[in-house]
Amino acid sequence: MKMEDIAKLANVSKSAVSIALSGKPGISEDTRTRILKIVKDSGYLPRSMIKADKFYSLTKTLRFVACTNSGIVLEQYYKQPFFMELIHHIEEQCRVRGYSLFFSSVTTDHLEDAMETMETEHESNGIILLGTNLTPEQIQLIAKKQPNLVVLDTCLETLNMNFIVMNNVMGAYQAGRYLLELGHKKIGYVQSNSRMYNFDSRKRGFLQALEEDKLTVDTAHYFEVSPTVVTAQHEFIHKITELRDDLPTALFCECDYIAISVIKALNELGIRVPQDISIVGFDNIQESTIISPELTTVHVEKGTIAELAVSKLLDMIEHGDTVKIKSLIDTQLVIRKSCSPVTVKETDAAAL
Incomplete structure (x- = not known):
């Protein structure tokens, strides 16, 4: 590859390539970076490149x-x-x-x-x-x-x-306190079937929030799903169906993918979010604003x-x-439309 070829690929003049290779001023840093990247990727290394590498290191x-x-x-x-x-x-x-x-x-x-x-x-x-x-x-x-x-x-x-x-502890704690402030006491927990530091920390923070009100998650209200799919998952649907007479009024999900999957599953079952079950996620991915209702979640910076x-x-x-x-x-809790206060209709929701 010749210098002319480098110039064409970078959409600049041959003199601009020469300036970039010599390490001299005269072109913008964006242009210099673009030229040097093409040079490096192409394997073109003229003697003058020694200077360019010294002042604008291609190994950056x-x-x-x-x-x-x-x-x-x-x-x-x-x-x-x-x-x-x-x-x-x-x-x-x-x-x-x-x-x-x-x-x-x-x-x-x-x-x-x-x-x-x-x-x-x-x-x-x-x-x-x-x-x-x-x-x-x-x-x-x-x-x-x-x-x-x-x-x-x-x-x-x-x-x-x-x-x-x-x-993670703080974010899940914020989610837990928010659900408690809305009056929820029968709160379920939807966890990943693959464990890691983040999820374990979130679980600790959420349970801490409940413990402050002397509450725990009922054993029957723990659910386990895949954290990497956003379709309704059979295992969750099966367990929710078995709990028709004992549904939690809210669910905390360890990540937004899980929360979106849960909302889709509940929709399939005719269980309304948030009227029947409130949902909170974690991560605040872009998809959290696309799902209906928009997801209340924990924002990660x-x-x-x-x-x-x-x-x-x-x-x-x-x-x-x-x-x-x-x-x-x-973290910061982002309140959207997937949560609502507990109302007198709570018992009606449990009877669906």
Whole structure:
């Protein structure tokens, strides 16, 4: 590939390519970044590239690593709304700081070999790891390959590493208190059939809210479903049908996908939301405003998580920061239309 080819791909002049490669001023940073990315992807490396690499390092890349499994982080995780929104914010934070972001998806079964291959073929300056459902040993293995590491979506307090996660306990506690304020006492809990740090923390926060009013979730009002589908799930429908004479008046769902699935199942059964059962979710994905009724949920500050992750990583890369952090990002309850106060019609709803 020649310099003229680079210019055509970047839609700039040949002189702009020359300026980008020499590291001299005269073009915008966006243009320079675009040109250098094309140069790197094409393998074109003229002698002048030494200067460009020195001043506008082509190795200014961060890697986003997702370890897929059969439970929470699916192979096409990037299509799941929560992860899709989070990745968008991370990409934007990298862009404004002059870094490229590479995506790598590996299965947990071949983690060590995959990490070795990734960092050998294209070494990154640092890694943002989607730590959902990973063990301490798996996270430590990745840290050995790349010590500039920030882990998202989980928090292991005993590891000397950087973790950034939403305040799951607080969010679920907020949801629980809201349902109690609406007068609900017979509250059910819809949990994921795959467990992880976030879900376990949410369960703890929700039960804490109920305990303050000396309430608990009845054993019959615990439900278990898949957290990665948004269709009505047979297991939930079957159990709700069996409880027709003893329905809870409200349900807390461990994530929005579960909440949307639950609303669809209840609609199929002719059980009205929120008139018969109020529903609260967690994550505030975009789909929560599309479902009918719009979902009351816990908002997660995905943009703040992304900003902190990239900033911490760059502090390590550019300034040699060695202090490790465990950051909890507080949540906010978003009240929409899927919840209503308990009324005198509660007994009528239980008799449906």
